[in-house]
Amino acid sequence: MSEKKKINTPLTDDIVAGLKIGDEVLITGNIYTARDAAHKRMVDLLDKGEKLPFEPKGQMIYFVGPSPAKPGKVIGSAGPTTSYRMNAYSPRMIEVGLKGMIGKGEMGPEVAAKLKEKTAVYFVAVGGAAALIAKSITGNELIAYEELGAEAIRKLTVKDFPAIVAMDCHGGNIYKEGIAKYEKK
């Protein structure tokens, strides 16, 4: 396996521009959790011209709904959820400054175009490796929408969170290139 790149949040244009598909990264810093329900609420806020529960500039959103933390633990298991459901929301979030998303599965062309336009990046974490991923999460603070349970927005502090660049700001898409490489006609 190739050397893993260490990156820190918040992300800058320089960091994002240096990432290309297939790069394995270890992320350190803060990331925010949100999935379907929280995204819907945030985009509704943007539509009304209101402020989001956190300042998105340079930040990353992790598409995750963790399982409850056992006593003495920071978080329960916390692997990514499927990202295409956020195709409708992520372009809006990138427009207001979001620099990256972490999820699983391919995102749509509307997201790919926005990554290119605004220099942002989409990472995948290994779906179903939730107990392993939780080990890289060292802090967990509720930010908004507690009533959504697992779908609430949380600020996670992560150290060496393992992810792979899946769609980059140069138009690269690992789902297209990776699959073509291994397909046997």
Place this chain on the structure above:
Amino acid sequence: MRQIITDTIIQAVRKISMEAAYDLGEDVVHAIEEFKKREESPVGKGILDQVLENAKIARNEQAPMCQDTGFAVLFVELGQEVQITGGDFYAAINEGVRQGYKDGYLRKSILGDPLERKNTGDNTPAVIHTEIVPGDKIKITIAPKGGGSENMSEIKMLKPSEGLQGIKDFVIDRVRRSGGNPCPPVIVGIGIGGTFEKCAMLAKKALLREIGHRHPNKFYADLEVELLGKINRLGIGPQGLGGTTTALDVHIEVHPCHIASLPVAVNMQCHAARHKEVIL
């Protein structure tokens, strides 16, 4: 009549709810290890390593292997010589799920109404399929089902003229279009025949079979092997990032069908292929 009290059922369901979330079956672990040896993509190999390491952590720490601990789907084989006492049978199963998901720190993913979308808070109600069988025992199997792979499932009422080729094309196309979404490597459950709802049920039940066990009828056993080979040549690979391990197995279940029909259903299962059973 043999009497079984509902409290026994509650305790049993509570226990298997947690075990299913923490403990990946040996057949799945073994299959991932074997496929890893032949995986051509280095990234893919690394992902399979993470999946195996994750299963170990989950078992050792009694933590859910996946944060999506699923819809609680239960298959009950109820012996016709059993009398349930002490309360409502289905309420007992739901109580077992409620306790298991609460005490096991499992995620509650069930919304009371599909459009109102408000969480019930305790992962009930479960989906319960009951079959009456001879004997004086109850067999309860829990197969918690995550949303990501369930969303990539599909049923189609083919025309009989489309035949075997139509079935192959539908299955391969369904897996191809799913890409990385259902968390490959997957297990592909296929139902062929029956009515609309029977066919979907066959596909779901096919997922309960142990990996590597073939259909007893040689024709369908060969079809399983053929489809598995074709799927693993699609290039999708672990998590859809490219590779040679897209499916760990393909299981087919069949049922007699109407002269006008050829139903086929595909139920996708992620690599966290969880199921536990108990016999009371």
